[in-house]
Amino acid sequence: MITCLLVFMAFATSGVTAIMMEATGQVVAVENGTVSAVVLDCPYSLGPDDLNGLVLKWFFNHSDQPIYTWILDGDIDEPQVSGLPPGTVDTSYKHHEDPRHRHRALRLLAPTPASSGDYTCVVSSHYDEKTHVVPLMVYVLPLKLEFSVEETTSGNITVSCSAEPAYPEPRLQLYVQVDDVREPLKTIADRETVYEDGVYNTSLRVELPLQHLELYGDASLICELHFPHTNVSMQESIDLRPEVEEEVSQADSPALRAVVHLGSTPSAASRQGVVGMSVLGTWIICTLGSLLC
Numbered sequence: 001m002i003t004c005l006l007v008f009m010a011f012a013t014s015g016v017t018a019i020m021m022e023a024t025g026q027v028v029a030v031e032n033g034t035v036s037a038v039v040l041d042c043p044y045s046l047g048p049d050d051l052n053g054l055v056l057k058w059f060f061n062h063s064d065q066p067i068y069t070w071i072l073d074g075d076i077d078e079p080q081v082s083g084l085p086p087g088t089v090d091t092s093y094k095h096h097e098d099p100r101h102r103h104r105a106l107r108l109l110a111p112t113p114a115s116s117g118d119y120t121c122v123v124s125s126h127y128d129e130k131t132h133v134v135p136l137m138v139y140v141l142p143l144k145l146e147f148s149v150e151e152t153t154s155g156n157i158t159v160s161c162s163a164e165p166a167y168p169e170p171r172l173q174l175y176v177q178v179d180d181v182r183e184p185l186k187t188i189a190d191r192e193t194v195y196e197d198g199v200y201n202t203s204l205r206v207e208l209p210l211q212h213l214e215l216y217g218d219a220s221l222i223c224e225l226h227f228p229h230t231n232v233s234m235q236e237s238i239d240l241r242p243e244v245e246e247e248v249s250q251a252d253s254p255a256l257r258a259v260v261h262l263g264s265t266p267s268a269a270s271r272q273g274v275v276g277m278s279v280l281g282t283w284i285i286c287t288l289g290s291l292l293c
């Protein structure tokens with residue numbers, strides 16, 4: 001007993017048995033329905049003596065029951081999966097030729113929004129233990145991102161943007177863009193989000209005086225949808241063009257003509273997680289100043 005303890009202490013202080021683990025990385029974001037599987041890696045490295053009693057486990061969210069267990073220092077070289085429906089994890093997946101790394105990665109088959117969450121791998125030996133967290137987000141881009149500008153009778157304009165359905169809850173933000181510089185529209189917006197059947201419908205609405213936009217001159221209004229902690233975004237834009245009209249020269253102020261560009265076709269870039277919107281149509285919604293509509 002005493003000998004055991006001494007051996008243990010000798011290993012623990014010598015440093016040879018330290019398991020090394022890369023720092024927790026960024027969110028792994030994949031679009032729902034576009035990949036057949038996603039691989040979550042547990043990037044450890046071992047010293048020559050670290051195989052002693054080495055066990056790798058993957059946990060999901062805050063559960064204390066592992067979903068995946070691989071005993072590296074054993075005769076059975078097959079990972080065990082528990083608590084998940086059959087066909088969720090590919091246990092035959094070999095991440096690496098090196099037997100000490102062969103089954104360290106979790107290969108999740110056909111991930112859905114319900115697969116989203118924190119996956120934590122814990123690698124432990126008799127002497128050391130290291131963990132690594134991989135946040136997974138399986139997102140759903142909204143089928144429609146609708147953006148509109150309307151005049152109210154009082155001379156204000158109402159800007160509305162809605163996205164439905166999406167997962168996780170997206171952030172909608174309005175910007176005014178002049179040339180290539182965009183700044184957030186600093187007006188408090190009414191926001192509304194409903195959650196149903198695992199997806200979110202989100203909308204926002206802003207009412208502001210027309211003069212507020214006239215200050216920007218030739219500008220675009222942009223509604224951007226963004227999933228937090230990712231680079232995944234999509235946007236719609238509406239061009240606002242103040243135009244001096246000769247026919248209405250009796251009016252002192254230049255007329256503002258709002259030209260609306262609408263479109264909703266995600267570009268091929270959606271596969272890389274960034275979606276652009278093509279401009280499908282242009283029409284003049286109203287000539288202000290002359291009509292005061």
Ligand SMILES: *[C@@H]1O[C@H](CO)[C@@H](O)[C@H](O)[C@H]1NC(C)=O
Nearest residue numbers: 032033112113140167198199
């Ligand atoms: C996710 O993708 C699957 C497979 O394409 C599809 O059946 C399911 O409806 C999608 N979920 C959502 C919320 O769009």
Ligand SMILES: *[C@@H]1O[C@H](CO)[C@@H](O)[C@H](O)[C@H]1NC(C)=O
Nearest residue numbers: 060061062114115116117118
């Ligand atoms: C896992 O955690 C994420 C983030 O906290 C949460 O959104 C998700 O609903 C959880 N999933 C399950 C199945 O508990």
Ligand SMILES: *[C@@H]1O[C@H](CO)[C@@H](O)[C@H](O)[C@H]1NC(C)=O
Nearest residue numbers: 143164165194195196200201
């Ligand atoms: C969310 O949007 C979808 C698609 O437009 C619609 O079918 C559904 O009824 C909406 N759900 C709620 C709760 O408003």
Ligand SMILES: *[C@@H]1O[C@H](CO)[C@@H](O)[C@H](O)[C@H]1NC(C)=O
Nearest residue numbers: 154156157187206207208209
């Ligand atoms: C026009 O919009 C401003 C700013 O949102 C608001 O304070 C004002 O009450 C609105 N005017 C009318 C007549 O609704």
Ligand SMILES: *[C@@H]1O[C@H](CO)[C@@H](O)[C@H](O)[C@H]1NC(C)=O
Nearest residue numbers: 026027028029229230231232
């Ligand atoms: C977002 O994009 C930037 C620039 O391309 C990159 O440095 C960063 O790692 C990306 N972030 C995420 C969460 O993917």
